[in-house]
Amino acid sequence: MTSELPKAYEPSAAQARWVKEWEARGYCDADPIPGREQHTIMIPLPNVTGALHMGHCLNGTVQDLLTRWRRMQGRVALWMPGTDHAGIATQAVVERRMLEEEGLTRHDIGRDALVERIWKWKDEYEVRILNQLRQIGASCDWRRTRFTLDDVCSKAVRRTFFKMFSDGLIFRGKRLVNWDPHLQTAVADDEVYTEDVDGNFWTFNYPIVDDAGQPTDRVIRFSTTRPETMLGDTAICVHPTDERYTDIIGRMVRIPVNGRLIPIIADALLADKELGTGAVKVTPAHDPNDYACGLRNDLPMINILNSDGTINEEGGEFEGMDRKTVRKAIVAKMEELGHYEGVEDRKIPKKFSDRSKTEIEPYLSDQWFVKMDTLAQSAMDAVSDKRVKIFPQRFTKTYMDWLGEKRDWCISRQLWWGHRIPIWSKKLDTSPELMEKLLSYYSQKNDGRDVSDGSIFCPVPEHAGSITAVITDGIEPGEKLLLMCVADGCEELEQQLQTDGFVQDPDVLDTWFSSAVWPHATLGWPNETSNPPLAGSENSQSERSAGGKNEVLDYFYPGSVLVTSRDIISLWVARMVLMGLYNMKEVPFEHVYIHPSIQDSFGQRMSKSKGNGVDPLDLIDKYGTDAVRFTIASIAGDTQDVRLPVGYECPHCEAVTLQTIKHQNMKPDGGPTPSITCKDCKKDFQFPSPWFKPDEGAAVARIVSDRFDFGRNFCNKLWNASRFAFMNLEGYTPGAIDSVDLKTEDQWILSRLATTAQQVTTMLGRYQFDKATHTVRDFTWNEFCDWYVEMLKPRLKDESARPLAQRVLVVVIDNLLRLLHPFAPFITEELWQKLNELAGVRGLNQQTAAADSVMIAAWPWQQMENSNPKSEISDLSEALISAELESRFERLQETVVAVRNIRGQYKISPKEPLKLFMKCSPEVAAQMYAVADQFDNLSRTMLEAAGLDITPPPGAAGFSLKDADGYVPLDGLVDNTAEKAKLEKQQAELQKQIAGSEQKLGNPGFVDKAPPHVIDAFRKTLAERQAQLESVARMIEELS
């Protein structure tokens, strides 16, 4: 039977086949197995706004690598997939599209219709994203896929909110938000961009008044870019050490345009002596810095705007004017009143809303907050006492610093897409009968305690545990509001509240609120009596659980490791820890691995908004998933961010045009779709971009990056080495491998294989994916392929040597495929299947039938902590590792290289046989004889003689190794002058090194202070070099 593989690996066919097959066989499913260790990773839920990019690809590769590795180690490895509703981002995308395509705003269609549209969008993109994940080989338990707005997660969010509210951790407060007057919503900081625009810098003055409020002869001058906000000024601020003003601090001034009296205050953080007049107006309700100043100095905060950006009733005569026109009116009025001093042109940084492109207005509004003091402290404690460890460690500082501020968390968002805040409110004074009911309840249950102070209480005793309430101040003076918070699963209560005239809060929760409970929400919390439902199998055994417990939650929580990027350490990681502690009393994961970010060739972070994103599927299409994963893994270490220069591959001639910033920014702008002219074939082509879709039927470039050659070349190498092996497995029989029969190269490759397995295992445990990848690559390429396979070739042709050679070869490939599987799952599976056909029973110590799939085979290195009860035990162990053997082999390699160099030097054909004489100790000579046939095989050289008594043959080229000298007779070909020059060069180098070492060892400072092992090492190398120098000198002598 001959079983030849195709000459090249076909990634797409293998990927399509195994994605389906693994899932069908249930290899990715993780169900609790009592007594077995688990390994749990919760995916950093991607937003359903669009497609995945290279950052996700890196993130996913790392998680899958860990999951496959742990699964092979015998753990029940759960990788929980899912997506995030991503409140503002998703709603923004859908709204923008609606506006562009239909000219509709959300107010035109209403809340329910908008939410329905967003659900449709979500369904489409969720499928796309989960598909992309499958394409990168993600071995998620797809049955458990969750979405932050699905029933399971919603329940958890709702319960958490209720719990927090009832514990008094959620409160209502004011906050300055970025208000978009066009969309009439608050927007997040990251949805706001700043641009320098042409503006004016006006200077005005306010008259200082006396105690009676009458004008004095003094004024205070200040400059501003936003005169209209003087309607909301509540102070003038100067620096406390500014001598121009110290005497008037505490005096009052009158705002000319509305007559209000405001104080002159001193605040070193707001006022700058060097800037302008040194005095500034303070408008706490309409500027972030002024707001902070207002809080520090207990100033009134006057909101002068309506939500549409027009002036409200606080503006007096200006009420109803647009914020743009009121500015001119104010300036004119100030001029008319004689308080205008001048104006100059200036570039002014202004904030704009990403979505509507309108100017942002800082705006004071009612928001919901989570009290962070004790929660933040608990999350800090978890890291400081090492219940959660962050890798690399330096990121603990980011985490700690942010939590240490303990700033209350604003959780309300003025959006329609998200978890609606489960609060119903009603003005107390409009419902006397309810008030009556309440008060009677308090007097019974709360010992007559007055609850108008904001204490939490249960308003409906028969629903204790499902509803809590608080009384707060309303907007109107003296008004009281009754706020009711209802737990999950109490629809009738909600109905009752509606009937009673309560109104549900229109806001939704910050997306991060639901993300924060992700690690336990996905496992079914708060349901503690049954397992969470599985997709596609309602009511099957999935929900069944013995003893009325949620076994899934018990088993998989807490998780093992969170894999994410550093920009969401505070937004997400910290909040998951505190929510986990709050709801579960346990941290959500033991480790956090922060991986590098991917940048473009200019050091910019890859992101949609920069137009430099790369779709991993483009790269997978070009290089194959395994190549992409292998390359990605090779750059995921713990040091720094990584640059990924990409180019556009011409669809006509395949020439690559490197991507520049110009390409990233090309937009149609109403004109034709941008295109690039190929520098080689001069034809035009279009290219993928976040700004536009290529025209129907146009020739579109593919995004490529030669960094992925690294992985692609490796896969090719692995494929072909295996192909060679498989071609030589004819007649393979399993059988015991007696260690006395093993040749030097067999022992060496097994020693190197075991060392590699051990190192890779250690490195993966430390999240050093880059090192692990390079280690396994170098072993495969530089040791297995370049040396071992070459050495095996003659043995495979020799009938008597063949059976053993085949067995060892099979063992090495078997273990190599396992080691590589987490890095390159598809190609290793393809090869594993083939290997099973040819050598289904195999092993070093024990002959066993191989696993049906490499995905469920045992990891080749067993550690004490892990055992794999379901499958065969690995053969590799420390007993195989021998440093002495490895260094002995190195000498063989050096000898072969030296002979090859002589061929090169004298231009001798590789086919020309040569003779070799080695002058060396008897021990070394014995070792040389043991591998003599390999000199012939690898460098077509016969070892004629080796030993101390070798006399150099005449007319030979020579070389000197550390503990042996070699001579290759060249029959008059030899050029004595060149030989001499070569040796003299080596001699000079040795002398230089020896001089360096001697100088060092002659330095009293060094021998006195350096540690003994360093000094010994120097002495040893010095001695070796001196010995080698003698050899070299002698060889030069011999030539003369």
Added chain:
RNA sequence: GGGCGAUUAGCUCAGUUGGCUAGAGCACCUCGUUUACACCGAGGGAGUCGGGGGUUCGAGUCCCUCAUCGCCCA
């Protein structure tokens, strides 16, 4: 403004608690189709480790400073 990090070969990156002659892949040059692989093999050239100062017997590695870049938080 505060914090974290980076700057090493043409490009992309490694470089353990300071210790012998600073490494790899790609690119480049020379040679080579030997029955796995040209996505290959055998060789080779290439870096005053961002600048300056300091500590030390010894600095790519530690400290200070300057420059440039990235990220997070104000």
